[in-house]
């Protein structure tokens with residue numbers, strides 16, 4: 116987990132989704148992170164990552180003279196090479212072994228190779244005429260949301276797959292250094308309510324099952340994009356859609372002030388629960404059966420049973436959240452998904468004394484919590500929020516996620 120220099124916890128839509136699904140999974144994923152090399156790599160996820168990287172490179176054109184930009188077939192062949200070598204290198208940049216990819220069938224790699232080749236070929240043909248000046252790709256944003264009344268706040272970060280200026284009179288450029296230029300130059304026009312076109316915010320999906328439009332309407336990811344774009348391009352008209360990269364079709368969706376308000380409440384409720392170190396167990400076989408931490412979770416609960424401690428107290432003791440500080444080392448020794456030892460008996464003894472009351476899934480548990488949250492919600496209706504775009508000087512990278520930060524292109528968000 117990361118904090119801004121001002122001490123605001125940095126959240127993202129996916130972090131909040133994981134937390135809502137299961138607080139313990141959030142704890143495993145973002146705080147404890149046991150044996151990351153054992154975490155299975157899903158073929159579909161790896162495939163989506165390589166496709167995203169192809170689209171990113173297509174528009175970034177770091178080296179515009181490369182052969183890959185000369186024809187659709189050349190571009191698609193680069194995908195072929197990347198996918199072919201998906202299992203290499205076997206180690207991460209930090210020298211840790213990567214888990215092998217879980218292929219669902221012996222021919223899955225080959226099938227995805229052919230599919231990805233076609234996706235890249237079609238993508239090239241669909242997009243080669245689009246001026247680079249009119250779009251941004253993988254646009255990173257971080258916004259601070261602060262309650263003006265009590266000063267409490269959180270930072271929200273994310274990446275927008277594609278942000279495109281449509282129906283604009285700005286001159287188009289195909290020079291890589293002009294990527295996003297027309298967007299930046301349209302900002303004052305939007306603010307002056309002049310005719311400057313509109314923004315199209317796209318999220319790419321590469322899976323077989325497309326999201327039903329009704330479910331898409333509820334997806335908070337687009338609400339996060341909406342909030343960020345509202346701040347980055349004030350008063351710009353905007354549209355949202357998921358693009359099915361398999362055929363280029365779009366599923367439109369809409370966002371507005373109502374969704375932004377729901378998002379703010381969600382950020383504050385989840386952020387507060389995390390800061391209070393509440394990591395409730397889902398304990399729901401439908402959620403647990405597909406959880407990548409099933410074995411680790413079972414081991415944690417067995418230890419909690421043996422010690423007579425609630426699992427949440429064990430979690431707090433292992434990876435305490437210290438505002439603005441890095442976590443202390445894990446309380447547990449992990450081996451092959453099991454807890455094989457305790458690193459600090461004194462910390463364990465302190466956890467035994469804690470004996471917090473057990474909590475259940477959902478942050479609307481127990482009477483006290485319920486009342487506290489009801490008070491918060493009532494307050495929030497009357498509260499006002501200051502929302503600003505965070506500058507890079509506000510970050511306080513904690514090392515674990517600095518890879519992503521390094522990729523942030525200041526030009527894109529400025």
Ligand code: SF4
Pocket residue numbers: 137138139140143396397398399402403404406407408409412413
């Ligand atoms: S196994 Fe179930 S309770 Fe444990 S982390 Fe996973 S989803 Fe949560």
